[in-house]
Amino acid sequence: MPEVRLRRWRLTDAADVAVMADDPYLSPWSTMVDGVEEWIRREMAELRGPTRAICLSDDDRALGRVAVRPPELASEAVRCEGIRDSDQPAGELSYWLVPRARGRGLAYGGVRLFLDSVVPALGLRSVVLDIEEGNLASIRLAERLGAERRSPTRVHPGRHGDPHTMVVFVLPVGG
Ligand SMILES: CC(C)(COP(=O)(O)OP(=O)(O)OC[C@H]1O[C@@H](n2cnc3c(N)ncnc32)[C@H](O)[C@@H]1OP(=O)(O)O)[C@@H](O)C(=O)NCCC(=O)NCCS
Numbered sequence: 001m002p003e004v005r006l007r008r009w010r011l012t013d014a015a016d017v018a019v020m021a022d023d024p025y026l027s028p029w030s031t032m033v034d035g036v037e038e039w040i041r042r043e044m045a046e047l048r049g050p051t052r053a054i055c056l057s058d059d060d061r062a063l064g065r066v067a068v069r070p071p072e073l074a075s076e077a078v079r080c081e082g083i084r085d086s087d088q089p090a091g092e093l094s095y096w097l098v099p100r101a102r103g104r105g106l107a108y109g110g111v112r113l114f115l116d117s118v119v120p121a122l123g124l125r126s127v128v129l130d131i132e133e134g135n136l137a138s139i140r141l142a143e144r145l146g147a148e149r150r151s152p153t154r155v156h157p158g159r160h161g162d163p164h165t166m167v168v169f170v171l172p173v174g175g
Contacts, residue, residue, distance in 0.1 A: 008044065
């Protein structure tokens with residue numbers, strides 16, 4: 001498996017990740033759509049929890065992102081019907097890769113590294129992945145990470161009001 005590295009975001013990452021503003025699975029939710037430079041500034045400030053750029057050990061360019069929101073800053077996914085009391089406190093995990101970096105296991109490597117190095121400090125019992133039902137690559141990744149699919153699915157409006165069917169996966173962390 002290629003060796004991945006995580007690092008904090010820099011303003012100069014904007015050009016490398018701007019393509020994600022058009023991604024069909026990200027654009028319904030991400031504020032990157034409103035401007036990639038502002039998005040990077042918010043990532044650098046980590047106002048919504050720890051976030052890291054995924055890169056290769058021998059190439060410092062940002063190829064992707066992995067982030068976790070603590071419970072108080074997470075979406076309603078961490079409190080939906082599929083989440084049990086025994087999962088709490090639950091954070092919300094998210095990830096993506098730019099298209100040219102996909103298909104090489106980099107997301108798996110980056111997320112595992114993040115779970116081992118960044119998530120433990122948050123004192124969570126689990127992380128929740130909120131995935132669109134048709135997003136098979138993300139669902140496969142969640143399964144490979146060991147996350148458990150829960151029901152029921154939820155229909156959630158994206159930023160344009162269009163409905164998206166979402167499914168939560170729960171991955172125990174820590175303790
Ligand atoms: C989700 C994402 C990070 C996965 O990274 P990736 O590099 O594409 O992952 P991989 O290529 O290793 O694929 C993961 C698995 O899904 C499978 N897969 C990929 N695309 C697929 C598709 N269209 N249909 C079915 N299976 C697919 C792969 O075969 C692989 O299966 P395996 O683990 O059994 O080998 C990446 O696709 C992405 O950034 N997508 C857009 C943003 C996004 O959806 N983020 C997650 C939001 S919840």
